[in-house]
Amino acid sequence: MGAKLSGPGSKAHVIEQNSEINVTPFVDIMLVLLIIFMVAAPLATVSIRLDLPPAQPPAPDQVQKEPVYITIQESGSIYIAETETSLPRLAADVCAALGDPTGKGCREERVFVRAQAEVKYNQFMEVMNDLQENGFFKVGLLNEDIE
Numbered sequence: 629m630g631a632k633l634s635g636p637g638s639k640a641h642v643i644e645q646n647s648e649i650n651v652t653p654f655v656d657i658m659l660v661l662l663i664i665f666m667v668a669a670p671l672a673t674v675s676i677r678l679d680l681p682p683a684q685p686p687a688p689d690q691v692q693k694e695p696v697y698i699t700i701q702e703s704g705s706i707y708i709a710e711t712e713t714s715l716p717r718l719a720a721d722v723c724a725a726l727g728d729p730t731g732k733g734c735r736e737e738r739v740f741v742r743a744q745a746e747v748k749y750n751q752f753m754e755v756m757n758d759l760q761e762n763g764f765f766k767v768g769l770l771n772e773d774i775e
Contacts, residue, residue, distance in 0.1 A: 695738040696725045697770070700755055702746040715754060719762035735763040742770035 686692065698718075699707040706713050713721040723734035739759065743752050759767055 693726065693737055695740050695768075696722055698722070698739060698741045698755065698759075700741070700743040700747050700752060702744050704751055706755060715758055718755065718758050719764070722759075722764065736766065738766045738768060739764050740768045740770050742772065745772075 696708060701707070706715065706718060708718075708721050708725050711721070711725075722739060723729060726734040726737050728734040741752075741755060741759070756767070
């Protein structure tokens, strides 16, 4: 807030309160910030060279296998498709669901894990750790919208 002193021709030494905002310092600060951002913005854009291999479509005679879906329920039950399984038998049942009961080539196939929203974190991580320990590294996570 400022004060207004009256000039000559009016009552001497009358002080009135001035309630107008002084915008000059505000404009000065905004101009300085504008200059800083104009200088800093080009420095923030960094380009990274990325060499990707060319895309190759799969061979026409190659049949893509359907992935296996592992479902973890709130009660701790683990299902592969519609079949219930347990944690110690999980790797063998995944290989059987992929059509490789010997367990040699099944670890290269895709496996998707989905869990109900109420599943505890440690139950989910037990399944993930068991899959990783048994050599399943192509694991995808699925979520469902909660309504």
